[in-house]
Each structure stands twice: as C-alpha cells, then as structure tokens.
Amino acid sequence: MEDEIKNYLSRYIPITNxxxxxxxxxxxxxxYKKGTILLEEGKISNECYxxxxxxxxxxxxxxxxxxxxxxxxxxxxxxxxAYGMKVPSEYxxxxxxxxxxxxGTPELELEMYQKFPQxxxxxxxxxxxxxxxxxDTFAEFKMASPExxxxxxLKNRPDLIQRAPQHQIASYLGIKPxxxxxxxxxxxx
Amino acid sequence: MEDEIKNYLSRYIPITNxxxxxxxxxxxxxxYKKGTILLEEGKISNECYxxxxxxxxxxxxxxxxxxxxxxxxxxxxxxxxAYGMKVPSEYxxxxxxxxxxxxGTPELELEMYQKFPQxxxxxxxxxxxxxxxxxDTFAEFKMASPExxxxxxLKNRPDLIQRAPQHQIASYLGIKPxxxxxxxxxxxx
DNA sequence: CCAAAACGTTGACTTAAGTTAAGAAATACA
DNA sequence: TGTATTTCTTAACTTAAGTCAACGTTTTGG
Numbered sequence: 001m002e003d004e005i006k007n008y009l010s011r012y013i014p015i016t017n018x019x020x021x022x023x024x025x026x027x028x029x030x031x032y033k034k035g036t037i038l039l040e041e042g043k044i045s046n047e048c049y050x051x052x053x054x055x056x057x058x059x060x061x062x063x064x065x066x067x068x069x070x071x072x073x074x075x076x077x078x079x080x081x082a083y084g085m086k087v088p089s090e091y092x093x094x095x096x097x098x099x100x101x102x103x104g105t106p107e108l109e110l111e112m113y114q115k116f117p118q119x120x121x122x123x124x125x126x127x128x129x130x131x132x133x134x135x136d137t138f139a140e141f142k143m144a145s146p147e148x149x150x151x152x153x154l155k156n157r158p159d160l161i162q163r164a165p166q167h168q169i170a171s172y173l174g175i176k177p178x179x180x181x182x183x184x185x186x187x188x189x
Numbered sequence: 190m191e192d193e194i195k196n197y198l199s200r201y202i203p204i205t206n207x208x209x210x211x212x213x214x215x216x217x218x219x220x221y222k223k224g225t226i227l228l229e230e231g232k233i234s235n236e237c238y239x240x241x242x243x244x245x246x247x248x249x250x251x252x253x254x255x256x257x258x259x260x261x262x263x264x265x266x267x268x269x270x271a272y273g274m275k276v277p278s279e280y281x282x283x284x285x286x287x288x289x290x291x292x293g294t295p296e297l298e299l300e301m302y303q304k305f306p307q308x309x310x311x312x313x314x315x316x317x318x319x320x321x322x323x324x325d326t327f328a329e330f331k332m333a334s335p336e337x338x339x340x341x342x343l344k345n346r347p348d349l350i351q352r353a354p355q356h357q358i359a360s361y362l363g364i365k366p367x368x369x370x371x372x373x374x375x376x377x378x
Numbered sequence: 379c380c381a382a383a384a385c386g387t388t389g390a391c392t393t394a395a396g397t398t399a400a401g402a403a404a405t406a407c408a
Numbered sequence: 409t410g411t412a413t414t415t416c417t418t419a420a421c422t423t424a425a426g427t428c429a430a431c432g433t434t435t436t437g438g
Contacts, residue, residue, distance in 0.1 A: 062332060069328040081321040090325075117306060124313040131320050132270040136279070138327050139258040142363035143251065145396095146425070166386065174331035179425055181387055186424095334426095335395075355416065368395055370417055375394095 004052045005102050008075060012122050019116055026112065028103045032095045039080055039093035047103050049078040054099025055163050059171070060091045068172040071096075071160050077130075096164060146175045147183050193241045194291050197264060201311050208305055215301065217292045221284045227267075228282035234271040236292050240264065243288025244352050248360070249280045257361040260285075260349050266319075285353060335364045336372050 006015055006023055015023075029052070032038070039045050041060065049056065049072075056078050059068045069091065072078045082089040084106040113120040141149060150173055154161060161169060170180040195204055195212055204212075218241070221227070228234050230249065238245065238261075245267050248257045258280065261267045271278040273295040302309040330338060339362055343350060350358060359369040 060328070067328070067332050069324065069331070079317070079320075081324055083321075084317075085321075113310070120313055121302070121309060124309055124316060127313060127316045127320065128268070128273075131268075131316065131323070132272075132274075134320070134323065134327075135258065135270055138323075138330075139249070139256070141327075142258070142330070143256050143360075165384090167384095171332075176426060177386070178388085178427085182425085185387085354414090356414095365396060366416070367397085367418085371395085374417085 004075075005050060008050075009119075009122070012126070013118050022112070022115060026108055028108075030101055030103050032099045032101070034095055034098050036095040036099075037092060038078075038095065039089055039091065041090060041092055042088045044086065045080040045082040045084070045089045046105055048080070048083050048105075050102040050104070051076050051078065052100040052102065054095060054101065055097040055160075056093060056099060056101075057096050057164065057168065058091045058093050059168075066168070066171060068164075068168045071157075071164060071168075071172065073157075073159065073163070096168070141174075146173060146179060147186070149173045149175075150180065150183050151187070193264075194239060197239075198308075198311075201315070202307050211301070211304060215297055217297075219290055219292050221288045221290070223284055223287050225284045225288075226281060227284065228269055228278055228280065230279060230281055231277045233275065234269040234273070234278045235294055237269070237272050237294075238267040239291040239293070240267065241289040241291065243284060243290070244286040244349075245282060245288060245290075246285050246353065246357065247280045247282050248357075255357070255360060257353075257357045260346075260353060260357075260361065262346075262348065262352070285357070330363075335362060335368060336375070338362045338364075339369065339372050340376070 006020060009015060009023075032054070038047065038049070038056070051072055051074055053074060056072045057068050058070045058072075058078070058080065059066045061067070078093065078101075080089055080091060080093055082091070113123075140152065144152060153169070153173065164172075166180060167177040170177040173180065175183075195209060198204060198212075221243070227236065227238070227245070240261055240263055242263060245261045246257050247259045247261075247267070247269065248255045250256070267282065267290075269278055269280060269282055271280070302312075329341065333341060342358070342362065353361075355369060356366040359366040362369065364372075
C-alpha cells in the first residue's frame with residue numbers, strides 16, 4: 001500500500017532504510033467511498049492527501065451553485081487552501097470516485113521534517129515546480145476562449161472528461177453546463 | 190538598502206547577527222530603469238527578485254500580442270516559471286517602473302539554505318501560503334465576468350490601475366483593451 | 379425494478395465581448 | 409517644443425456565452 005508513496009518519493013530523493021521504516025509507520029493510508037466529503041466549508045482543514053487511486057475535487061458554493069476549482073487524480077497532492085491555517089475553509093473537498101489516499105497532517109509533517117530535513121527540501125522544490133506549472137495553467141486559461149479551454153483540457157487531462165460529470169467540468173472551465181454542451185456539439189462538427 | 194529584506198524576513202524568523210551579516214554580504218541589490226527587460230523569451234532564467242521599490246510584470250507574446258500574466262510590486266517575490274530550470278523561458282519579465290530589487294540565484298539560495306536551514310523552512314511555508322492565495326485568485330477569476338474581475342482588481346490592487354497602462358491591465362484580466370475601455374465607461378455610469 | 383432525482387441537450391432570446399477601423403489623447407524623445 | 413509613436417476611446421457589426429424553459433436520458437436508491 002505504502003509502495004506508491006515510497007515509489008513517488010524515490011524519484012526525487014534516496015529512500016534510506018530508516019526513512020522507509022518511518023514511512024511505513026507514520027503514513028496513514030485511507031479508503032474513501034465515492035461521495036465522501038473530506039472537508040466542509042466553514043470547517044478547519046487539518047488533513048492533506050496524496051492520491052494513490054481515485055479522484056478528488058475541490059469546490060465552493062456561490063449563489064447556490066457549485067463551482068469546481070480543481071480536480072486531483074493519481075499521484076497528485078491535495079492541499080486545501082486552508083490546510084494548517086487556523087481559519088475556516090472556504091471550500092469543500094469531495095471524493096468523486098472511490099479513493100485510496102495517503103493522509104497527512106501538520107503534526108506528521110513537522111515530525112517528518114525534523115527527522116528528515118531532505119523531505120522538507122524536497123517539498124520546497126516540488127512546491128516551486130507545482131507553483132510554476134499552476135502559473136502556466138492560469139496564464140493559458142486567461143487568454144483562452146471557453147472552447148479553447150475545453151480543447152486544452154481534452155488534450156492535457158483527457159481522463160477527467162470521462163471521470164467527472166459534465167456540469168462539474170463546465171464550472172471548472174468557468175462556463176455554464178449549457179455552454180459546454182454546445183461547445184461539444186460544435187467541436188464534433 | 191538591505192533593510193527592507195531584513196525587515197521582511199524578521200516578520201517570520203528571528204534575525205541573528207550571523208544571519209544579518211550574511212544577508213548584507215550575499216544579498217545583491219540592483220536598480221533597473223523603467224523598460225528594462227530582466228528575462229527574455231527563449232533565455233535561461235537564473236535570477237529571481239524581491240521588489241523593494243517599483244513594479245515588474247511578466248508577459249508572453251502570442252499571435253503578435255503581449256499577454257500580461259502577472260504584476261509584482263513592493264515586497265513581492267518575482268520567481269519566473271523557468272527559474273532554476275534548465276529550460277528556456279516562455280515568458281518575458283520587464284520593469285514597468287524604475288525598480289530597486291534584491292536579486293537571487295539558485296546558487297545563492299542553495300548556499301543560504303545550507304547555512305540557515307530555517308530560511309528553507311520559511312520559504313517552504315511561505316510558498317504554501319502564496320500557492321493557497323494564488324489558488325483562491327484563480328478560482329475567483331474563473332467564476333467572475335470581465336467586469337467583476339476589473340472591480341475585484343480595483344478593490345484588491347487599486348495601485349496597479351494607476352501604475353500600469355490600461356492595455357496591460359486588459360490582457361491581465363484576459364480581455365481586449367476595447368472591452369476594458371467600455372467596462373470602465375459602464376461602471377462610471 | 380421502478381420512481382425520483384440528477385444530468386445533459388436543445389431552442390429562443392438577451393447581453394456583452396471580439397473585431398475592425400478610425401480618430402482623439404497622452405507620452406516619449408529628438 | 410513639436411512631431412512621432414503609443415495608448416485610449418468610440419462606433420458598427422459579429423459572435424458566442426448567459427438565461428430561462430422544456431424535455432429527453434441516465435443514475436440512484438428504496
């Protein structure tokens with residue numbers, strides 16, 4: 001079970017026996033059923049996730065409508081905006097498939113960082129890479145029309161279009177479900 | 190000159206004499222004239238900046254048009270997407286005002302992190318906070334109309350509207366200059 | 379297995395952004 | 409200071425997204 005996490009880390013840092021043992025001790029693998037709410041609006045966020053199998057989305061509710069802000073799939077880290085802060089979350093986090101994930105908490109992280117400083121270095125470096133990618137995604141999003149955004153999603157994350165319902169994809173693209181339906185029709189020619 | 194950086198850091202970690210001395214030794218303060226290009230598309234990015242005074246924007250060129258992706262002002266860190274990677278930058282970085290900034294390089298950073306591990310911890314933590322904010326910004330952007338985006342910018346970064354030319358603001362909002370002009374007219378009633 | 383709910387498509391209409399073009403206003407700099 | 413260049417505004421027109429409403433399709437759960 002923990003193999004996926006070990007495997008993932010081993011691409012970036014050497015896994016010593018000591019680290020391996022620590023990982024098997026403190027990493028907490030959980031299974032969640034589709035529909036499980038991992039974080040509710042207004043609650044304090046004390047968990048982050050590393051997805052081994054499944055799909056998680058974050059969303060918020062505005063004017064009675066769900067607005068999907070992100071989809072996370074295998075090998076991605078789900079770190080709620082409010083994670084580790086003492087402020088209530090503005091977002092919901094939900095499993096949209098049966099999901100298996102490693103669960104982290106600020107306390108576990110701190111313990112880990114103290115024992116294995118190279119894990120903190122790795123997290124800093126990875127964080128910078130993820131930030132850079134995210135900036136690129138935002139830049140592309142800004143400049144693209146809704147149709148281009150859909151085509152780009154189709155190209156970059158084709159699996160999502162199968163895995164998530166269309167109205168969630170629509171709000172992820174910043175458009176209404178009716179518009180997405182028309183875009184799809186238009187594209188099919 | 191280095192006071193601004195010391196001052197900024199001191200909000201998060203204690204500044205020891207040793208650290209202070211180090212800062213004054215290795216921090217490299219530079220002045221740039223308005224219009225200076227700090228990074229060109231296609232070049233390797235080896236510098237990041239901490240703005241003491243002035244304004245920097247990043248942009249790229251698509252279909253012959255400049256698309257502004259971000260504006261950075263006092264106390265903000267400018268870290269190009271390609272910074273420290275060995276790949277050519279897709280973006281330009283330009284001073285749109287006379288600017289004074291602390292300049293960092295991957296080598297300086299590494300040296301710093303080795304001597305003062307708490308700086309790396311700080312950077313990891315700050316990085317997470319910045320990432321969380323950025324996610325919120327993106328989420329808000331997605332769901333807002335161009336007019337709402339402009340109103341939000343007016344509320345959250347009113348100085349930018351004075352400091353940057355309108356066509357740069359327009360592309361930052363993901364719209365055409367003509368549209369921004371009409372939005373402004375509409376708002377003024 | 380069936381009924382209810384959730385989800386997706388379509389149509390008619392409204393609205394605002396894109397496009398193109400022209401000209402006014404502001405700015406740069408020789 | 410005056411001219412060239414850049415920036416901003418306006419107008420007429422096109423296009424696609426939002427809105428509202430209806431209806432067909434799929435999924436869910438008792």
